[in-house]
Amino acid sequence: xxxxxxxEKLLSVFKGAPVELKCNYSYSGSPELFWYVQYSRQRLQLxxxxxxxxxxxxxxxDLNKGETSFHLKKPFAQEEDSAMYYCALSGVNxxxxxxxxxxxxxxxxxxxxx
Amino acid sequence: DTEVTQTPKHLVMxxxxxxxxxxxxxxxxxxxxxxxxxxxKPPELMFVYSYEKLSINExxxxxxxxxxxxxxxxxxxLHALQPEDSALYLCASSPTLPGQGTYEQYFGPGxxxxxx
Numbered sequence: 072x073x074x075x076x077x078x079e080k081l082l083s084v085f086k087g088a089p090v091e092l093k094c095n096y097s098y099s100g101s102p103e104l105f106w107y108v109q110y111s112r113q114r115l116q117l118x119x120x121x122x123x124x125x126x127x128x129x130x131x132x133d134l135n136k137g138e139t140s141f142h143l144k145k146p147f148a149q150e151e152d153s154a155m156y157y158c159a160l161s162g163v164n165x166x167x168x169x170x171x172x173x174x175x176x177x178x179x180x181x182x183x184x185x
Numbered sequence: 186d187t188e189v190t191q192t193p194k195h196l197v198m199x200x201x202x203x204x205x206x207x208x209x210x211x212x213x214x215x216x217x218x219x220x221x222x223x224x225x226k227p228p229e230l231m232f233v234y235s236y237e238k239l240s241i242n243e244x245x246x247x248x249x250x251x252x253x254x255x256x257x258x259x260x261x262x263l264h265a266l267q268p269e270d271s272a273l274y275l276c277a278s279s280p281t282l283p284g285q286g287t288y289e290q291y292f293g294p295g296x297x298x299x300x301x
Contacts, residue, residue: 105289115228115275115292157227171216171241171282173290175227 073098075160077176084148085184092143092179094132094158103161104134104141105173110154118156119143128152148183155180187212189293191276197299200266206296208259208276216279217259218290219251221272228275234259235282266300273297 074097084090096102104121118127121134121141132143141158158176189210198204208217216235220228233241237253248270250262259276277290 114294117289117291120289155225171233171235171279172230174230178225178227180225 073102073160073162073172073174075158075174075176077156077158077179079179080177081180081182083182083184086150087147090145090148090152090181090183092156092158092181094141094143094176096139096141096158096160098139098160098162100162104132105159105161106130106132106141106143107157107159107175108154109157115157148181150183150185153181153183189276189278189291191274191293191296193296194294195297195299197301198263198266199301200268202266203262203264205263206261206274206276206298208261208293209257210278210291210293211257212278212280212291213256214278214280214291215256216282217253218277218279219249219259219261220275220277220292222275222295223272232261263298266298268300271298271300 076095078093082092106118107115108118109115119130119132130143130145132141134141143156155178157178160174192207196204218233219231221231222228230243231245232239232251234253237256248265252260252262273295275295276293279290
């Protein structure tokens with residue numbers, strides 16, 4: 072079974088402060104991890120995927136297999152970062168391909184105050 | 186066209202009604218998905234279609250009936266729903282088929298369904 076845990080339902084920071092949204096996962100095989108973001112009244116959109124190791128809107132996330140974590144970080148938060156953030160996992164079989172099922176964490180609402 | 190579109194945006198239906206939700210994408214994606222999302226909760230997978238064939242059904246009640254008429258369209262037929270089925274219904278598509286490589290999903294804006 073695959074499970075994703077986001078321990079913080081709500082996270083508040085001030086503009087310019089560093090922010091870290093935590094994500095831990097449970098999966099017996101090799102997972103693919105993603106971060107999705109949902110801004111107010113907008114559609115759910117992909118923010119990051121661990122395989123590409125990219126930085127989007129200043130956010131980065133590193134997959135730590137030892138700690139089974141995929142925390143999302145940004146050194147200087149902006150007000151426009153306020154949104155709901157979901158960590159998601161897709162199971163990958165022994166051949167390295169995806170099973171096609173995306174499991175989401177419960178989400179963290181990030182509020183960045185001016 | 187690089188978006189997933191969904192119609193209608195809002196739908197109110199009675200428990201005896203029959204209605205359909207529509208999803209469309211023209212990105213050439215061959216995997217399409219239906220999710221149900223309650224307020225402040227994550228999306229829950231309902232169905233997965235690969236090459237217009239149903240590949241995953243997450244034990245969804247038969248009052249929800251999906252249909253994939255072609256590679257660009259995905260429908261969700263609704264009949265005899267219950268008030269607890271009220272939710273945001275999301276459609277998504279993916280450029281990679283399940284079981285054929287890493288993938289990411291692109292979501293539509295959703296249909297807000299209210300069952301009275």
